[in-house]
Amino acid sequence: MARENFNDLLAFVRVVREGSFTRAAAQLGMSPSALSHAIRGLEARLGVRLLTRTTRHISTTEVGERLFQGVAPRFEAIDARLAGLAEFRDRPVGTVRITTAEHAANSILWPKLSEVLREYPGIQVEVTVDYRLADIVAQRYDAGVRLGDQVAKDMIAVRIGPDLRIAIVGSPAYFATRSEPETPMDLAGHNCINLRLPTHGGLLPWDFGKDGKEIVARVGGQWTFNSSEPILRAALAGHGLAFLPEGMALEHIVAQRLVRVLDDWCQPFPGYHLYYPSRRQSSRALAVVIEALRHRT
Numbered sequence: 001m002a003r004e005n006f007n008d009l010l011a012f013v014r015v016v017r018e019g020s021f022t023r024a025a026a027q028l029g030m031s032p033s034a035l036s037h038a039i040r041g042l043e044a045r046l047g048v049r050l051l052t053r054t055t056r057h058i059s060t061t062e063v064g065e066r067l068f069q070g071v072a073p074r075f076e077a078i079d080a081r082l083a084g085l086a087e088f089r090d091r092p093v094g095t096v097r098i099t100t101a102e103h104a105a106n107s108i109l110w111p112k113l114s115e116v117l118r119e120y121p122g123i124q125v126e127v128t129v130d131y132r133l134a135d136i137v138a139q140r141y142d143a144g145v146r147l148g149d150q151v152a153k154d155m156i157a158v159r160i161g162p163d164l165r166i167a168i169v170g171s172p173a174y175f176a177t178r179s180e181p182e183t184p185m186d187l188a189g190h191n192c193i194n195l196r197l198p199t200h201g202g203l204l205p206w207d208f209g210k211d212g213k214e215i216v217a218r219v220g221g222q223w224t225f226n227s228s229e230p231i232l233r234a235a236l237a238g239h240g241l242a243f244l245p246e247g248m249a250l251e252h253i254v255a256q257r258l259v260r261v262l263d264d265w266c267q268p269f270p271g272y273h274l275y276y277p278s279r280r281q282s283s284r285a286l287a288v289v290i291e292a293l294r295h296r297t
Contacts (some may be wrong), residue, residue, distance in 0.1 A: 008042040009071055011035055012050060016068045019058055089189050090164045092284035093122030099134045100127060100145035103245045104272045108293065109145070116292040123285045131226065132198045137277055140177050147272025155275040160293040165266040166207075167249040169258040173238035178206050180261045182239075184208045190250045191240035192219035206243045208265040215265075219243075271295070 014024040014169060015035065021177070024037040032248055043050050050064035060068055101112070105127055113125055128141075136144045147164075151157045170180075174191075181187055187197060194205040203224065206217040221240045225231050235242035235249075246266075252258040274293055276286065 001251070011038050012042055012064075013068060013072045013075055015039060015051070015058065016064070017059055017072075021058070068167050091122055092120055092288045094283065094285040095124040095126055096130070096143070096283070096285050096289050097126045097141045098145060098274075098289075099130050099136060099139070099141045101131055102129045102229065103187060103248060104145045105129050106243075107134070107247050108272055112160075112293050113289065116288065120285075120288055123288060125289065129286050130198070132196075136275075137192055142283065143276040143289070144272050145272050145274055148273045151273050151275045154277075157273040157275045158290055158293070159271065159276065159295040160274045161271040161295050162297075164271045165246040165268050166266045166293065167221070167244055167246045167253070167260050168206075168241055168262045168266065169235055169249045169260050170241045171236055171238040173260060174235075175259055179215065180259070182262075183218045184262065184265055187217050187219050187241070190221070192221040193234050193240045193242050194219065194221060194224040195228065195231060195243070196224050196226045198226060204243070207269075208262065209267040210265045221291070 002286060011024070011028060014028060015021060018024040018027070018137075020031045021032045021035050025032040029037065039051060045126055049061050050067060052059045052061055068201070098109065109125075109127055117123060117125065133146065133150060134141065134144060136142070144162065148157070148159070151187075162173055170190075172179075178190065181190060187206070191208075203218070208215045208217065219241075223231075223234050223239055225234070228248060230250055231242045234240065235244075236252065241261070249258055249260070253260050274290060276290075
């Protein structure tokens with residue numbers, strides 16, 4: 001039987017279930033005469049009579065009953081499969097790939113998304129820690145996380161965290177043999193722990209500002225890392241001064257494991273933003289992630 005005739009089979013099943021051409025036609029959105037014509041056409045193509053019609057009653061012939069018992073469960077199975085697809089449409093599913101810096105992954109993505117993913121078991125989040133300013137379209141990421149002033153203008157950006165401050169910190173053991181710096185220029189006499197940036201291969205400059213004056217310090221020391229966690233460990237171990245996001249160092253400052261210096265030279269700067277190309281807005285899984293990460297004051 002040609003595939004287009006499956007509609008006639010469905011019409012036949014509906015007539016048998018309803019026991020009425022009028023009721024079946026109303027459900028199918030067609031007239032009773034058109035439905036009767038479709039059933040006659042089906043009988044003609046099959047070469048058998050399927051229904052016995054009287055003015056008050058419709059019943060299946062023996063062949064019609066066999067056909068009904070054979071195809072009706074299959075149409076029910078198709079309906080169930082289609083209902084299952086609707087459930088997937090209503091419940092976000094899929095993988096969301098995000099590239100981000102280590103601090104944002106630990107301080108924002110993990111605490112905000114860990115609870116949300118419990119509510120959406122169909123969503124998977126893949127986080128890649130990378131200090132490069134990745135081309136998220138070319139590298140097939142759904143979104144990236146960067147500081148507000150690093151987001152490309154052709155991207156949609158959503159703030160996911162407050163403004164940030166840097167903390168310059170060293171251990172009490174480090175300062176036992178060295179005086180605390182009073183200005184950024186004093187850093188030239190200190191052992192500073194550097195962060196190497198993979199994008200250009202250079203070292204992260206230490207930016208300062210005070211009373212409208214901006215200073216970019218190029219510091220040196222014995223240790224250089226390509227991520228922030230080892231820098232924190234080195235500072236705690238007394239190997240030098242660290243230039244870290246305030247949130248990473250705060251608990252150690254409070255516990256007096258680290259001493260903060262040059263605080264008045266560390267000005268707030270734009271916090272983390274999630275950015276993504278507009279063509280990916282259609283992903284419901286990404287929409288859930290965006291809403292979960294959105295910063296609310």
